[in-house]
Amino acid sequence: MQRIVLWMVGALVMVGLAVVGGPVLNAGFQPGAAASWVARSGTWTVADGLLVGESGRALFSVELGSVRRVEAVIDHVQGEWATVIGKHESDEAWVEARVSATGITLVAWSGGREKAWTQAVAVAFPATVIVAFAGERARVVVNGETVLQASDGVFADLGGDVGLGAQGQAGFSLFHASSLSGPVLITSLGQSPGALMAKVLADRIGIESTYETMAKPEMVEGNGTLILVIGASSKGLGAAGISVEDESARGAALVAKAQVLGWGIVVMHIEGEPRRGTLTDELIDEFTPVAGYVVVKADGNADGLFTSLCAASGIPLRTIVATAQGADVLADLFGLWK
C-alpha cells in the first residue's frame, strides 16, 4: 500500500505536478507537465522548467480557506510586473500582489472598487514571494523579508482560486498554495528529539498540537495537519526496539490516512548536520516527496539533498539557520504571523 501511494505521488512528480492531498497545491513546471492551471487570459506556456505568462492570468483551482498563503518563485520579469494572485472569486473580486524589480503593490478589487497598497523595494530575481491572508490582514513576503502588510475587510471576505499573472512577460519556477490549519499532529520519523523541538515551536506560536513520538494512523482524525519531523540514530531506534523499516511503515500509514482525510503534510528536518546519516537519509528520501511543504535547517541540507528532492517534486523548501526560527515558519504556514 505504502509503495503504491508513493509510486502514485512519484508518477505525478514525473509529469511535473504533485497535487498533495488536502489544502495544499504544489506545482513545478517541468517540460511536458500536465496542465493544472487554466489560462484565463494572455498566453501561458511551459518551457525549461518555467511557466511563462504573457499579459494575462493563469488560475489554479484548489479548495482553500480564507486564511491561506500562496508562494511563488518568480524567475524573471520582462515587462512591468509579475502577479501572485492570492484570491480570485471572479474577474470582479480578487486580491493580487504585483511584483516588479522596484516594488510591490497589493491590489484588491471588490464591489467595483480597487484598493491598493504599495511598497517600494528592490527585488532580486529569482524571487520567492509569499502572499498570505489571516482574517482581515494580508502580507507580502519577498525573499524572506516582510515588505508589505495591510488590513482590510476585503481580505477576510474573499476566497476562490489562486494563480499567477504577468503584465508583459514573467516566468515562474514554482507555485504553491496552502491553507493549513490545526489541530496539528507532530510525530518523529526516526525517534530523534527534533519532533519535541517542533512541539516547542508549535507551542510558541500557540497552535493546538499533539506531540506523539510514535503516532499511529488512528490519531489522524477529522481536520488537521501532519508534521513529520525526520531524524534517526541507530542508537535511538535500537534503544526503542524499532527499526528504520518500522518507522518507514508507520510513516507511510500516517501519510496514507492524512491524504485520505485531506490533511496537509509538512516535513521538517531541524536538527542540522549531526542528525544526517544513512538511517535519516532513508527516511528523508522516502518522505520528502510526500510533503506539501518542507522545512530544513541549513546545515542539514549542506549536500543539497533536500534541495534536489524538493525541486524534483515541485515542493517549496524553507531553509532556517537556527532551529528556533522554525517558529516563524510555522506561524507563516498556519496564518499565525504577527
Added chain:
Amino acid sequence: MILAVVLLLGLTSVAQSPITHDVRPGYGVTSIGWLSDYHSPLRGTPGDTRVYVLDSGVSGGTALVLGGTHGNEIAGVVAAVMLVERAIPTEGRLIVIPHANNAVHGYPDSRCPSCPSWVELNGPDGASRLFRYSPRLTNPAHQSPDSSSYVHPSGLAFAGEEARNLNRVYPGVADGTLTERIAYAITRLVIEESVDYVFDLHEAGVTSRLAHTLVCHPRALQVGAIAVMDLELEGLVMKLEPSREEFRGLSHRELGDLTEALVFLIETPNPGQESGLDAPDVVADPVHPLEERVGVHLAFVLEVLNIGRSLGHPPVSVNGVPNHQQLVQLGVSTWLNW
C-alpha cells in the same frame, strides 16, 4: 620493624585523606560540607570531597552542579569552581561539588601521557592558581584491582576498568567499591536535599560525536530542547540527546529515574581528550580555549534554570556568573577570586 609498620600505617592514613583543592568561596557560599555527610563510610577516604552550598535564603528549588566526574574534564571543574567563587543565588539554592570524583588524582594518565598534571591559570599581579588535571577514572590504588568486566547492578556489563568510572556506577552501592560509594553518596544528596536540577559537567575529544552535546533525562528533554534552541540563537550550538535506556549507570539516566530531579549532562570539546594529539593545550587551544568551554557549561546551566523557572519547575535564580561572551572576551581568570 614496629616503627616501620607505624610509619607505613601513618603514611597510608595520610595518603587516604581526601585531597583538597584551591577553591576560594565567594559571597554566595553559605555553608561548606562534605560528600560523606550524605554517606558516612566515605569519610576519611580519598573519595570524600567538598560540597559547597549557596543558599539565597529565598524559597525556591535546588540545583546541583557536578564538576570533575572525570578528572581530565577540566572545563567542568573550572565552571563549577567559578560558581562557588562568583555565583550569588537570588532564589532557591545552588549546591556545587567541583570534584565529584575526588579519587581520580595522583597517578599518571595512560590515555594521555603528554597531558599536564596541573593546569596553571594566571591572575593579576603575577598571581597564579593551579588546578589538577587528572585521569578519567578512580586511582586504581584506591580500589581493588579491576576484573575483566564490570557488571552494573542492572546487569549491563562494561569493560573492567569502568568499575572506576563514576559515570558508570550510578546510583551507586552503599557498601560497594569506593567509586560506587561516591555515586551512592551523590544519589543520597540528590534525594535528601530534594534536588530539582542536576548538571553533570563533562568534556569529550574535539572530534567525538559527544562533544557539544546536551544529554537530558526524558523528563528533562523539553527544558533541554528549549535551551538548545534558545542558545543556538546566541551562537552556542549543541546537539540535543535524550538519555537512552541503555545508558544504565550514567548520572542522567539513573538519577533521573530514581529521583524527581531534571538531570542534564553537558559535554564540551577538550583537545586533551583527542587521541593522537601530541601536545594538547587544554587551556589555550586556539579553537577550543578553556574560557569558551567554561562559557558553554555555565550558559547551559543558567539557561536551563531560566527555562525551568518559566515552565513552572522550582525556581533557582543566580546572579554574578559571567555569560559566554564575557568569558570569551575577558578570560577565565577574570571570573575567579584572587
